[in-house]
Amino acid sequence: MSDRITPRTLKGFRDYPPAMMIPREWIIETARRVYRLYGFSPIDTPALEHLEILIGKGSDETDKQLYRFEDHGGRPVGMRFDLTVPLARFVAQNIQDLGTPFKRYHIANVWRGENTQRGRYREFMQCDFDTIGTTSLSADIEMVLVINDLLTALDVGGFTIHVNHRGLLNGLLEKLGLADQATAVLRSLDKLAKIGAEGVSKELRSAASATDSQIEQLLKLSSLEGSNDEMLAEAEKLVIGSPVGERGVAQLRELIGSVTTTLSSEAMGRIRFAPSICRGLDYYTGIVVETTLDDLPEIGSVASGGRYDNLANLFTSQELPGVGASLGLDRLLAALEELGRLEQVHTPAEVFLPFFDSDRRNEYLSLAARLRAAGMGVEFFPDAKKLGKQLQYANRRGFRVALILGNDEFTSGECQVKNLATGESQTVARGDDDANLIAAVRCILQS
Amino acid sequence: MSDRITPRTLKGFRDYPPAMMIPREWIIETARRVYRLYGFSPIDTPALEHLEILIGKGSDETDKQLYRFEDHGGRPVGMRFDLTVPLARFVAQNIQDLGTPFKRYHIANVWRGENTQRGRYREFMQCDFDTIGTTSLSADIEMVLVINDLLTALDVGGFTIHVNHRGLLNGLLEKLGLADQATAVLRSLDKLAKIGAEGVSKELRSAASATDSQIEQLLKLSSLEGSNDEMLAEAEKLVIGSPVGERGVAQLRELIGSVTTTLSSEAMGRIRFAPSICRGLDYYTGIVVETTLDDLPEIGSVASGGRYDNLANLFTSQELPGVGASLGLDRLLAALEELGRLEQVHTPAEVFLPFFDSDRRNEYLSLAARLRAAGMGVEFFPDAKKLGKQLQYANRRGFRVALILGNDEFTSGECQVKNLATGESQTVARGDDDANLIAAVRCILQS
Numbered sequence: 001m002s003d004r005i006t007p008r009t010l011k012g013f014r015d016y017p018p019a020m021m022i023p024r025e026w027i028i029e030t031a032r033r034v035y036r037l038y039g040f041s042p043i044d045t046p047a048l049e050h051l052e053i054l055i056g057k058g059s060d061e062t063d064k065q066l067y068r069f070e071d072h073g074g075r076p077v078g079m080r081f082d083l084t085v086p087l088a089r090f091v092a093q094n095i096q097d098l099g100t101p102f103k104r105y106h107i108a109n110v111w112r113g114e115n116t117q118r119g120r121y122r123e124f125m126q127c128d129f130d131t132i133g134t135t136s137l138s139a140d141i142e143m144v145l146v147i148n149d150l151l152t153a154l155d156v157g158g159f160t161i162h163v164n165h166r167g168l169l170n171g172l173l174e175k176l177g178l179a180d181q182a183t184a185v186l187r188s189l190d191k192l193a194k195i196g197a198e199g200v201s202k203e204l205r206s207a208a209s210a211t212d213s214q215i216e217q218l219l220k221l222s223s224l225e226g227s228n229d230e231m232l233a234e235a236e237k238l239v240i241g242s243p244v245g246e247r248g249v250a251q252l253r254e255l256i257g258s259v260t261t262t263l264s265s266e267a268m269g270r271i272r273f274a275p276s277i278c279r280g281l282d283y284y285t286g287i288v289v290e291t292t293l294d295d296l297p298e299i300g301s302v303a304s305g306g307r308y309d310n311l312a313n314l315f316t317s318q319e320l321p322g323v324g325a326s327l328g329l330d331r332l333l334a335a336l337e338e339l340g341r342l343e344q345v346h347t348p349a350e351v352f353l354p355f356f357d358s359d360r361r362n363e364y365l366s367l368a369a370r371l372r373a374a375g376m377g378v379e380f381f382p383d384a385k386k387l388g389k390q391l392q393y394a395n396r397r398g399f400r401v402a403l404i405l406g407n408d409e410f411t412s413g414e415c416q417v418k419n420l421a422t423g424e425s426q427t428v429a430r431g432d433d434d435a436n437l438i439a440a441v442r443c444i445l446q447s
Numbered sequence: 448m449s450d451r452i453t454p455r456t457l458k459g460f461r462d463y464p465p466a467m468m469i470p471r472e473w474i475i476e477t478a479r480r481v482y483r484l485y486g487f488s489p490i491d492t493p494a495l496e497h498l499e500i501l502i503g504k505g506s507d508e509t510d511k512q513l514y515r516f517e518d519h520g521g522r523p524v525g526m527r528f529d530l531t532v533p534l535a536r537f538v539a540q541n542i543q544d545l546g547t548p549f550k551r552y553h554i555a556n557v558w559r560g561e562n563t564q565r566g567r568y569r570e571f572m573q574c575d576f577d578t579i580g581t582t583s584l585s586a587d588i589e590m591v592l593v594i595n596d597l598l599t600a601l602d603v604g605g606f607t608i609h610v611n612h613r614g615l616l617n618g619l620l621e622k623l624g625l626a627d628q629a630t631a632v633l634r635s636l637d638k639l640a641k642i643g644a645e646g647v648s649k650e651l652r653s654a655a656s657a658t659d660s661q662i663e664q665l666l667k668l669s670s671l672e673g674s675n676d677e678m679l680a681e682a683e684k685l686v687i688g689s690p691v692g693e694r695g696v697a698q699l700r701e702l703i704g705s706v707t708t709t710l711s712s713e714a715m716g717r718i719r720f721a722p723s724i725c726r727g728l729d730y731y732t733g734i735v736v737e738t739t740l741d742d743l744p745e746i747g748s749v750a751s752g753g754r755y756d757n758l759a760n761l762f763t764s765q766e767l768p769g770v771g772a773s774l775g776l777d778r779l780l781a782a783l784e785e786l787g788r789l790e791q792v793h794t795p796a797e798v799f800l801p802f803f804d805s806d807r808r809n810e811y812l813s814l815a816a817r818l819r820a821a822g823m824g825v826e827f828f829p830d831a832k833k834l835g836k837q838l839q840y841a842n843r844r845g846f847r848v849a850l851i852l853g854n855d856e857f858t859s860g861e862c863q864v865k866n867l868a869t870g871e872s873q874t875v876a877r878g879d880d881d882a883n884l885i886a887a888v889r890c891i892l893q894s
Contacts, residue, residue, distance in 0.1 A: 005499055007540040007762040010524060013495060015537055017545070018488035025479070025489050032472070036795035037819045039826025041465035042472050046570050047494065047526075047556065048460060048514075052452055067495075069516030072560035077457060079494075090462055093454040098464070099843060101829055109494065113519035123493050136829035138808060145816070261809045262816050315454040348483035361585060362708045369592070369709050372484045379486025382548055382583035396546060 012114070012122035018346045023333060024125075027154060028107055031127050031327055034150045035105040038142060040129045043104045045086040047111075051076035057085045057314065065112040079111040083128045084311075091132055092315035100133025100320075121330075130324025132311060137251055139323045140287045140307055141258045147291055147303045147325060148263060148270060156302075156336065158294030161259075162274035165252050165287050166306075169278075171245015172221055172238055181208040189222050190278055197223070222276045228256050231273050248286075255287060285309045289325060293335055302332045345398035349377030350445050352399035352420070354391065356406045358384035363410060367403070367434060374438045376445070395420060401444050403437070419444050459561070459569035465793045470780060471572075474601060475554055478574050478774055481597045482552040485589060487576045490551045492533040494558075498523035504532045504761065512559040526558040530575045530773075531758075538579055539762035547580025547767075568777075577771025579758060584698055586770045587734045587754055588705045594738055594750045594772060595710060595717060603749075603783065605741035608706075609721035612699050612734050613753075616725075618692015619668055619685055628655040636669050637725055644670070669723045675703050678720045695733075702734060732756045736772060740782055749779045792845035796824025797892055799846035799867070801838065803853045805831035810857060814850070814881060821885045823892070842867060848891050850884070866891050 009015060016024060032042070051068055058081055067079040080086050083106045091102065107127045114120045129146060131139040144161055151159050169186070173179045188203040195203075197219055204210040204218065221238050224231040232253055239245025252273060260268045277290050286307030293302060305325020312320050336342045353368055355361070368378040379399070381390045387404070394402050404416040404425075417440050418425045428440045456462060463471060479489070498515055505528055514526040527533050530553045538549065554574045561567045576593060578586040591608055598606050616633070620626045635650040642650075644666055651657040651665065668685050671678040679700055686692025699720060707715045724737050733754030740749060752772020759767050783789045800815055802808070815825040826846070828837045834851070841849050851863035851872075864887050865872045875887045 004764070005762055007500070007536045007759075008497065009493060009540075010495055010497055010518070010522065011520060013493035015493070015541070016489075016491040017541060018490060018551070021489040021491055024491075029476075037822075037824045039794055039796035039824060041794055042463075042468040043465060044463040044468055044471075046456060046460035046462070047558070048457055048570070050455065050457055053454070065519075067516070067518065069514070071457065071514065072512075073458060075457065089454040093456075094462070094464060099840065103826070104465070111494070123495070131829065134829040138802065138812075138827065138829040141808075141812065142827070142829075145812070149819070258809050258812060262812045312454075315452055317451070347486055347488055349486035352486075355583075355585065361588075362705050365585075365588065365592070365705060365709045372596070375484075377484045377486060379550070380585065380589070382578065382581040382585040382589075393546065 010122075012116040012120075014121060014123075018348075019344060020333075022345055022348055023336070023342050024329070027327075027329060027332065028125075028127065030153050031107065031150060032105070034146060034153055035129050037149070038103070038129075038146055040103045040105040040131075040146075043087075043090065043106055044108060045080070045083075045090050045106070047079055047109070048077045049080055049086065049089065051078045053089050053315075054078040054081065054085055057088075058082065062112065065114055067111050067113060081112050082110050083108060083126045087128070087130065087132075088312035088320075089315055091320060092312040092318070095133070095316075095318065095320065101139070102132045103130070104132070105129040125329050127327040127329055128324060129326075130311075130322050132320055132322040135321050137254060137258075140251070141255050141262075143287075143305055143323055143325050144255065144259050144271065144289060145262060147289065147305075148259070148267065150327065151291065151303065152267070154332070154336075155341065156293055156332070157339065157341065159270060159302075160292050160294060160297075161271045161303075162277055162290045162292065162301075163252060163255065163271060163287060164274050164277045165248035166278075166285055167244045167248025167251070168221065168235055168239055168275060169218075171242035171248060172217060174242045174244060175239065176210075176214045176217060178208065178210065178214060181210070184208040185210070185218065186278055189218065189276070192222055192276055224273075224275050228271075228273045231275065232256075235273075235275060251287060283308055287323065293339070295339055296335050299331055299335050299338075300328075302328045302335065304328070343398075347377075347379065347397040347399055349379045350400045351376050351378045351441060352390075352394040352397075352402045353378055353380045354387055354394070354402060354404060355381045355384045356387055356390075356404065357410065360405075360407075360410060364405070367405070367437075370434050371438060371441070374442075376438070376441060391418075391420075401441050403441070417441060417444070457569075459563040459567075461568060461570075465795075466791060467780075469792055469795055470783070470789050471776070474774075474776060474779065475572075475574065477600050478554065478597060479552070481593060481600055482576050484596070485550070485576075485593055487550045487552040487578075487593075490534075490537065490553055491555060492527070492530075492537050492553070494526055494556070495524045496527055496533065496536065498525045500536050500762075501525040501527065501532055504535075505529065509559065512561055514558050514560055528559050529557050530555060530573045534575070534577065534579075535759035536762055538767060539759040539765070542580070542763070542765060542767065548586070549579040550577070551579070552576040572776050574774040574776055575771060576773075577758075577769050579767055579769040582768050584701060584705075587698070588702050588709075590734075590752055590770055590772050591702065591706050591718065591736060592709060594736065594752075595706070595714065597774065598738065598750065599714070601779070601783075602788065603740055603779070604786065604788065606717060606749075607739050607741060607744075608718045608750075609724055609737045609739065609748075610699060610702065610718060610734060611721055611724045611736075612695035613725075613732055614691045614695025614698070615668065615682055615686055615722060616665075618689035618695060619664060621689045621691060622686065623657075623661045623664060625655065625657065625661060628657070631655040632657070632665065633725055636665065636723070639666075639669055639723055671720075671722050675718070675720045678722065679703075682720075682722060698734060730755055734770065740786070742786055743782050746778055746782050746785075747775075749775045749782065751775070790845075794824075794826065794844040794846055796826045797847045798823050798825045798888060799837075799841040799844075799849045800825055800827045801834055801841070801849060801851060802828045802831045803834055803837075803851065804857065807852075807854075807857060811852070814852070814884075817881050818885060818888070821889075823885070823888060838865075838867075848888050850888070864888060864891070 284306035288306035290301035291303040731753035735753035737748035738750040754770040
């Protein structure tokens with residue numbers, strides 16, 4: 001065929017072959033399970049929205065990155081660039097039916113025409129959970145507990161949940177008479193790790209017209225050290241007299257206390273007051289959270305979120321406070337891979353059943369059905385090729401057990417059970433309903 | 448705010464609130480579990496593809512319905528309209544690494560700018576599974592077994608898997624000297640249920656220039672009745688002498704035999720030879736399958752598929768035969784709802800924990816953590832409102848158990864366990880680690 005088309009993906013997009021997709025599905029399913037254990041319900045919204053719903057709701061950058069076009073009815077439309085704007089639209093539209101508190105999770109792809117030179121993809125998955133319609137600190141506490149349970153279930157190794165409260169800096173700025181310079185100050189402080197205290201001082205002086213004593217206090221708040229209690233006591237001194245600041249300290253104290261009480265003793269050290277984290281400039285208004293892996297902190301936060309006062313003010317006059325966070329799926333996957341915490345498999349089934357005696361297909365199929373009924377994944381090879389070729393295939397795919405049955409085994413009622421990791425084989429008498437065989441396989445799978 | 452935007456979804460699109468999304472996720476998870484038990488691996492591909500990959504790969508209709516635009520680099524792109532074209536592109540691109548047989552499932556949204564008057568949506572989810580790179584009948588048999596296991600796991604009630612083979616009609620046409628009229632004949636026979644034998648005869652006469660005796664034979668094949676064995680024997684007589692037709696009969700006989708041997712005795716009647724089903728004109732070349740619900744056959748097939756000779760000939764010179772099917776998620780959901788086989792719940796958690804004594808938040812949180820560790824979903828109400836209001840919320844959401852603890856209960860070490868379905872309450876002594884309480888809740892959940 002002369003008009004054959006070269007198969008290729010679009011720039012900035014990628015396929016997920018089984019070896020990438022199997023761990024992705026495992027993480028997504030774990031997130032779903034943990035979210036549900038807390039009563040968060042799934043929702044989904046369309047990939048496409050009216051353009052006016054999306055435009056101007058993120059930053060100038062997201063506007064620029066928006067995939068937009070006209071649909072078949074000539075309507076300007078866009079592909080969603082996050083799950084927060086669709087949540088706001090959805091909640092504004094349905095809150096009367098939904099009632100509050102409304103707890104939802106949403107795991108879905110979003111699209112941004114980003115600069116791919118930064119190693120970013122133009123399609124990526126977000127895993128958000130939020131509680132809408134309550135100002136109770138219980139919801140903030142729960143956000144931290146969900147992150148803890150999720151990362152524990154994902155077996156990521158040690159991790160630290162860093163919490164801060166936007167009221168602290170706001171309170172200090174208020175006290176220092178710098179409230180109108182909040183954006184410039186935040187932008188400078190955000191660079192602390194990158195340009196150091198001296199660089200930040202310089203910026204605060206020029207961009208926010210801050211005096212030396214103001215700068216000293218701002219840097220002091222951002223650089224507190226010690227135990228959670230010690231840091232909170234120091235922070236309290238800095239903001240005392242500011243109701244916003246004092247409330248922030250009180251909420252942090254209560255949240256950290258609640259979380260450490262609820263966690264198991266070995267998990268208590270995971271939550272840390274971190275006065276330097278900000279998480280964006282405008283959206284969050286209360287508690288903010290970031291989470292780092294202790295063995296790989298440099299990759300940044302793998303689960304982040306916080307509290308906001310008003311989710312949907314662009315769509316409704318109803319005030320909808322909320323709190324929520326998001327799992328950084330791709331970052332977490334990259335980290336787990338780097339840490340060697342992901343198994344390399346290309347098959348979701350554990351057991352491989354070669355097709356050896358071509359006259360006995362139905363007997364193989366019946367055996368496979370019995371193993372599946374016992375909850376084991378079984379791949380039956382479709383073609384009665386040479387056994388060596390079939391076992392090669394099994395090893396490449398990453399099966400754990402092969403069950404070898406030829407004419408001899410069928411006649412004697414036995415089966416060779418091969419542990420593909422060790423190469424060891426054992427002969428097992430199949431017995432009634434293959435109960436023996438199932439037990440032998442299970443034993444290998446659990447080892 | 449004067450510039451508030453009306454929150455609304457695009458024409459042809461819809462949101463999935465929890466009450467719709469909970470059963471959807473349950474079906475998707477069940478499909479995933481069954482596919483995996485057979486060794487099918489997950490893949491994903493981008494929502495957007497180069498336009499040239501998508502255009503001309505479906506029908507004229509799908510071309511017209513394609514969402515297409517230019518991306519930020521000026522490349523013509525389109526949103527995928529099915530998962531088969533992306534599979535073909537993916538396999539053509541990666542088959543050297545993947546190896547064969549390649550068994551994949553793909554559960555993802557596709558988009559078509561369809562006429563919404565037919566009650567169709569412009570975004571819908573497909574749940575496909577395919578085995579690529581083998582002509583072995585084992586893969587065809589397995590397709591039927593997967594459909595059987597999936598619909599059994601979904602508890603849809605009675606269902607029938609209708610199988611046919613494209614070789615039968617092709618063989619008969621060959622014998623009748625009508626091979627060059629195949630498309631016209633198929634198009635006419637496809638209307639049998641709608642316009643009856645007389646209408647079809649008229650069409651066959653005018654559109655395919657068929658003679659009365661040719662028409663008689665064609666209608667005979669399409670209208671066979673009796674047991675599978677009887678029908679197969681009749682079909683064999685009609686196609687005898689045509690290798691294509693005889694092979695079709697032999698494959699059907701072997702497939703039906705294998706499936707009935709493998710299935711449990713009460714499930715054996717589920718598979719029926721159905722010589723009238725065609726499933727499209729060009730794509731399928733061997734076994735074809737449709738599945739209907741016995742209590743609601745009129746909604747059409749809920750799981751369909753078949754064998755094809757060449758998946759990816761537009762992208763590669765390598766011949767890639769395969770076989771696969773797709774679960775009709777939305778149709779199945781609609782059917783289960785109509786049959787009253789879906790529970791109406793708005794929460795994925797079973798247990799509701801009211802916030803009653805506002806001084807004891809940490810004690811509630813610890814109890815909730817213990818129940819979650821035992822695998823139970825628990826929603827803790829965030830605000831210490833009146834108990835009646837909280838229970839109203841719980842009933843509306845569809846929780847099954849409420850655990851009521853006030854100051855008295857905390858003091859006495861007891862808990863009121865309320866079965867929200869029956870309204871009955873019992874007082875349970877919590878005991879060490881809440882083991883008693885967990886047992887009592889479990890007892891209600893399992894009832």
